[in-house]
Amino acid sequence: MEEAKFLKRKVRSGSLDVHPTEKALVVNYDVEALILGELGDPMLGDRKECQKIIRLKSLNADTNVSLLAKEVMEKCTLIHESKLHEVEQLIYYLQNRKINNEGYDSNAQPPRPTSSNTTSSDNGDFERAIISNVDSYIELLYEEIPGKIKGSSLILQLARIPDNLLELTKNESLLSALARVLREDWRRSIELSTNIIYIFFCFSTYSQFHNIVLEYRIGSLCMEIVDFELLRYEQWKDDMDKRKKHFETTTGLVLFPSINHDNNNDKKLKFIDDIWNTDGPIDYEYKKKTTDINMHITDIELKHLKDELDKSRKKFKSLTKKQEQLLRVAYYLLLNIAENTEVERKMRKKNIIGMLIKTLERSNIDLLILVITFLKKLSIFRENKDHMADENIIEKLPKLLQNNNNNFDLVLSTLKLLFNLSFDTKLRGKMIRVGLLPKFVKLLEKNDVKSKKIILGLLYHLSIDDKVKSMFGYTDCISMITDMILEIDDDDDNDNNINNNNNGGDTAVDNKYIKRELIGLCINIAANNKNSQLMIENNRLQGLIKKAFRNQDPLIMKIIRNIAQHEETKINFIEFVGDFAMALTQSDSHDFILEIIGVLGNLALSDLDYSQILQRCNLIPWIRNNLVPGKVQDDLVLEIVIFLGTSAIDEDCARLLCKADILLSLIELLKAKQEDDEIVLQIIYVFYQISMHESTRGYLIKETGNEAPGYLIDLMHDKNPAIRKVCDACLDVIALCDTDWAARIKVEKFRSHNQQWLDMVESIAVDSANHLIADDDDDEDSLPPFMSGDLLKHTMLFPSGNSTSFITDDGESMIQRSSDSSDNPSRPTSRYSRDLDEINDLMARSKSRMSVGSGIEDLYLNQKLKFTESESSHVLI
Numbered sequence: 001m002e003e004a005k006f007l008k009r010k011v012r013s014g015s016l017d018v019h020p021t022e023k024a025l026v027v028n029y030d031v032e033a034l035i036l037g038e039l040g041d042p043m044l045g046d047r048k049e050c051q052k053i054i055r056l057k058s059l060n061a062d063t064n065v066s067l068l069a070k071e072v073m074e075k076c077t078l079i080h081e082s083k084l085h086e087v088e089q090l091i092y093y094l095q096n097r098k099i100n101n102e103g104y105d106s107n108a109q110p111p112r113p114t115s116s117n118t119t120s121s122d123n124g125d126f127e128r129a130i131i132s133n134v135d136s137y138i139e140l141l142y143e144e145i146p147g148k149i150k151g152s153s154l155i156l157q158l159a160r161i162p163d164n165l166l167e168l169t170k171n172e173s174l175l176s177a178l179a180r181v182l183r184e185d186w187r188r189s190i191e192l193s194t195n196i197i198y199i200f201f202c203f204s205t206y207s208q209f210h211n212i213v214l215e216y217r218i219g220s221l222c223m224e225i226v227d228f229e230l231l232r233y234e235q236w237k238d239d240m241d242k243r244k245k246h247f248e249t250t251t252g253l254v255l256f257p258s259i260n261h262d263n264n265n266d267k268k269l270k271f272i273d274d275i276w277n278t279d280g281p282i283d284y285e286y287k288k289k290t291t292d293i294n295m296h297i298t299d300i301e302l303k304h305l306k307d308e309l310d311k312s313r314k315k316f317k318s319l320t321k322k323q324e325q326l327l328r329v330a331y332y333l334l335l336n337i338a339e340n341t342e343v344e345r346k347m348r349k350k351n352i353i354g355m356l357i358k359t360l361e362r363s364n365i366d367l368l369i370l371v372i373t374f375l376k377k378l379s380i381f382r383e384n385k386d387h388m389a390d391e392n393i394i395e396k397l398p399k400l401l402q403n404n405n406n407n408f409d410l411v412l413s414t415l416k417l418l419f420n421l422s423f424d425t426k427l428r429g430k431m432i433r434v435g436l437l438p439k440f441v442k443l444l445e446k447n448d449v450k451s452k453k454i455i456l457g458l459l460y461h462l463s464i465d466d467k468v469k470s471m472f473g474y475t476d477c478i479s480m481i482t483d484m485i486l487e488i489d490d491d492d493d494n495d496n497n498i499n500n501n502n503n504g505g506d507t508a509v510d511n512k513y514i515k516r517e518l519i520g521l522c523i524n525i526a527a528n529n530k531n532s533q534l535m536i537e538n539n540r541l542q543g544l545i546k547k548a549f550r551n552q553d554p555l556i557m558k559i560i561r562n563i564a565q566h567e568e569t570k571i572n573f574i575e576f577v578g579d580f581a582m583a584l585t586q587s588d589s590h591d592f593i594l595e596i597i598g599v600l601g602n603l604a605l606s607d608l609d610y611s612q613i614l615q616r617c618n619l620i621p622w623i624r625n626n627l628v629p630g631k632v633q634d635d636l637v638l639e640i641v642i643f644l645g646t647s648a649i650d651e652d653c654a655r656l657l658c659k660a661d662i663l664l665s666l667i668e669l670l671k672a673k674q675e676d677d678e679i680v681l682q683i684i685y686v687f688y689q690i691s692m693h694e695s696t697r698g699y700l701i702k703e704t705g706n707e708a709p710g711y712l713i714d715l716m717h718d719k720n721p722a723i724r725k726v727c728d729a730c731l732d733v734i735a736l737c738d739t740d741w742a743a744r745i746k747v748e749k750f751r752s753h754n755q756q757w758l759d760m761v762e763s764i765a766v767d768s769a770n771h772l773i774a775d776d777d778d779d780e781d782s783l784p785p786f787m788s789g790d791l792l793k794h795t796m797l798f799p800s801g802n803s804t805s806f807i808t809d810d811g812e813s814m815i816q817r818s819s820d821s822s823d824n825p826s827r828p829t830s831r832y833s834r835d836l837d838e839i840n841d842l843m844a845r846s847k848s849r850m851s852v853g854s855g856i857e858d859l860y861l862n863q864k865l866k867f868t869e870s871e872s873s874h875v876l877i
Contacts, residue, residue: 013078014049015163016086023094024055025087027078049130052078056094065091129157131164134174141177145189148181152195159202169203169212179216186225190319193225194326201329204336219337222330223350229323230358240316247309251297324364331356331367335374344378353384357391360400365407368400372413379420388421394430401439408451411443415454422461432468441477449510456481456517463524472525478534485518485556486543519555526562532569535559541572549583554591561595564602573603581617594636601642610647611656620660627665629672634679637669641682648689651696658699663690667707677720684715684723688730701738709734709741713748 014028031048054076056068069088073079079087129137140151155174158164168174178196186193200218203209213219248254334352338344356378359371375393378384400407400414418436421427431437440462444455459477462468472478525531535541541563548556563569580596587593614620626632626640644662648654657663666683673679687708690696700708709731716727735742 011078013080015161016079016083016090017161018090018094018097019053019055022053022055023057023059024053025072025090025094027052027054027076029078049132051128052076056091059091059095061095063091063095065095127154129154131158131167134158134168134171138171138174138177141181145185145192148185149189149192149195152178152181152192152199156195156199156202159199162206165203165206165209169209175212175216179218179221182218183221186221187228190322190326194322194329197222197225197326197333198329201333201336204333207339210337210340213333213337214343219334219343219347220350222333223347223352223355226327226330226355227351229327230355233320233323236316236319240312243309243312247305250305251302324362324367327359328364328367328370331359331370331374335370335377338374338377348378348384348387353378353387354391357388357393357396360393360396365410369410369413372400372410372417376413376417376420379417385421385424385427389424389427389430394421394427394436395434398434398436398439401436401443408448412451412454415443415451415458419454419457419461422458425465428462428465428468432462432471437462437468437471438475441475441480444477444480449514453510453513453517456514456521460517460521460524463521466527469525469528469531473528473530473534478525478531479537481518481521482535482540482544485515485522485559486540486547488515488518488547519559522559523555523562526559527565529566529568532563532566535563536569536572542576545576545579548592549579552587552589552592554589554595557592557595557599561598561602564599570603570605571607573599574605574607577603577608577613578617581613581619584619585617585622590633590636594639597636597639597643601639601646604646604649606649608650610650610653614647614653614656620656620662623662624660624665627662627669629669634673634676637673638679638682641666641669641679641686645682645685645689648686651693654690654693654696658690658696658703663687663700663704663708667704667711670711677723680715680718681720681723681726684712684726684730687712688726688733691730691733697733697737701734701741713745716748 010032012030012032014030017026017028018024019026029050029052031050033048054072056072059068065088069084069091072087072091073081073084134155137151137154140147140154143151155168155178159168178199182193182196186196197218200213200216203212334347338347353375356371356375360368362368375388379388397414397418401411418431422431437459440455440458443451444459446452459481463472522535526535536544541560544556544560547553548560564573577600580600583596584593587596614623623640623644626636644657644666648657663686666686670680670683687700690700712727712731712734715723716731718724718727731741731745735745
């Protein structure tokens with residue numbers, strides 16, 4: 001046999017990591033020893049995985065990371081020079097890492113398990129797991145609970161290194177043993193369950209290993225474990241409540257929670273009603289429950305009861321902490337595998353939403369952040385959102401919005417969940433009922449971009465509901481968001497940047513989103529009268545107008561337009577009317593012009609001389625040019641017609657419009673847009689305003705070639721009730737001052753009110769005519785004059801050759817075109833219809849200004865009364 005002559009030792013550097021509890025770097029390396037023969041051939045070899053810990057005792061917040069990294073590289077030859085950047089990153093991580101009370105990194109996701117994760121050998125030294133010894137760790141899983149905890153902890157060390165996962169997945173005996181132990185012994189030890197679930201969580205962090213988790217049904221088992229732990233927690237709390245009740249009954253004292261505010265590293269939410277999760281020594285306040293009962297109890301007995309209660313509380317807190325670690329790692333695993341929608345559907349069937357909502361009662365911030373994140377992911381599906389609503393999720397969220405430095409991430413996650421839920425109308429109503437609106441406004445005061453984006457989105461959704469708009473007036477929101485709009489800086493590209501002091505973390509996308517949400521919110525709440533008055537306080541209206549004109553911003557101008565629609569705010573716009581009017585002919589932005597003309601259309605003020613405005617700003621040619629059918633978009637045409645209706649209230653302006661033949665342009669527009677209810681309604685409203693003035697009434701009737709009254713008669717039968725109402729009011733005015741049109745209008749109204757009877761008579765007449773002999777043809781002359789064909793063919797919007805049919809589905813007569821026109825759909829109710837109930841009041845006021853004699857008016861009223869009586873008699877027949 002060849003004798004060994006040489007010994008060769010080779011060192012290979014491995015991965016770098018940070019120490020879990022100390023400020024130290026962990027260098028992993030392999031040592032390979034080979035025994036060589038005389039010819040240099042390897043005869044025997046061995047390989048060992050080793051570890052070197054480099055403690056950085058001088059590391060603090062002021063340490064220069066680059067210099068320290070170079071010093072580490074010089075002193076440790078095990079680290080290759082190419083890993084300098086990696087060493088710097090690890091040292092920087094250690095410099096900023098926070099260590100919690102248990103000695104573990106609080107930034108790790110999910111939390112490291114307790115002592116089971118850092119396994120110690122018999123002599124108390126730290127035992128590092130080696131992947132080559134994995135078979136011995138598997139053998140530990142077949143021992144009693146302490147051995148299983150040790151074995152699972154060592155395997156967990158290996159699983160937390162990503163490079164080992166692929167190797168571990170190839171070991172089927174390992175995976176089978178872990179799944180079997182978890183399935184059989186999870187009730188016996190929380191630590192064992194946490195370790196094994198953590199191992200499978202490491203696999204779940206990578207999508208390619210999800211099949212491992214699903215194959216061994218770990219997800220289903222996790223849900224069973226979570227459900228059991230939640231029920232056990234309820235039992236623990238019931239037991240503690242019984243102990244509290246016994247203490248109060250025995251001592252006659254009432255317990256109150258005492259909150260320690262000095263612990264800045266506290267990771268608990270402090271709820272005043274949670275007496276068992278307070279930290280520090282037991283320190284209760286006492287108050288006599290009754291003064292009538294003298295409880296005979298000594299100080300020694302009272303101290304004994306206090307000590308017993310404190311002992312039970314500490315045990316409860318210890319069990320709760322371990323349980324929350326288990327819940328958190330289980331929820332993380334479920335969240336990872338829920339990226340498969342089929343798996344998520346199965347979770348929903350097993351009531352994962354109910355479990356998550358029940359967990360919201362806990363006070364551990366890290367656990368709550370995870371639960372809220374899971375719920376946010378689930379809430380994007382309607383079925384899940386409805387289930388959350390059934391579980392009253394909104395009522396459980398306000399307490400999570402406590403604003404302090406320790407739970408900013410929790411507040412942000414909760415806001416994101418609420419934003420997803422706010423798309424539902426009923427859930428928005430619940431948010432208002434539980435008092436979330438003031439909380440949102442208070443959080444908006446914090447100058448943070450991340451939360452500001454979400455809060456503005458939430459407020460925008462809430463402002464959609466008309467009943468909620470008025471509630472904004474009872475908060476500081478209106479002045480705050482208006483000032484935020486005024487503080488937006490405008491750059492050369494017309495993009496906007498929000499000024500804030502959040503360490504410069506803004507991005508262009510965030511700024512544009514914030515601006516859009518701000519303006520959308522202001523547009524909505526400006527639709528409320530009180531809100532509009534608050535928005536323009538402290539000269540803010542002038543600031544908004546200047547900002548809108550400087551950038552020709554149509555969205556800010558839309559805010560101004562909504563403010564201008566209220567009676568109490570219109571007076572504030574008088575000084576700016578000239579600027580608005582000049583901008584109509586000077587601006588090149590269609591959307592900006594659209595909003596400006598909308599503002600002018602809202603300003604129906606008696607103090608404004610619209611005739612001077614139209615003349616000085618040379619708007620008549622601009623108006624006539626844009627009223628040509630098909631030349632500009634219909635939305636601009638509609639706003640121009642609305643503006644004409646507003647300006648025609650002024651008699652001088654009405655004469656100017658008649659003199660410029662604007663009415664003829666409106667008639668041509670009416671012919672082209674007769675199927676557009678919005679435009680039709682506003683055109684006939686202009687006719688109505690023209691008819692209210694003595695100097696222009698004759699022009700409307702005569703100078704338009706009798707077309708305007710004819711169209712009004714035709715539209716009197718329209719299916720849109722708003723159009724019919726304006727037509728009736730306008731025709732009443734025309735009938736008062738023109739006897740010829742009065743007779744025709746009377747006949748039309750007779751036909752309108754008695755159409756059912758007319759149809760019946762016409763039908764009888766047609767049937768009878770088919771049976772008459774030839775020599776009875778002269779009997780046709782005996783029919784009433786309103787049955788003649790000429791009377792039914794006089795309309796102007798419809799060709800004279802078309803027959804007409806009348807429908808009384810809703811109790812009112814409506815005219816339709818037959819033959820090729822009968823298939824036109826009915827116009828919808830106008831979105832721009834004015835308050836038509838005020839027209840009768842305008843009629844009453846206008847009659848006093850008319851120059852027609854009282855005799856003519858009385859004669860017409862008498863005829864109208866007789867007409868109504870005749871109508872009733874015919875209907876009775």
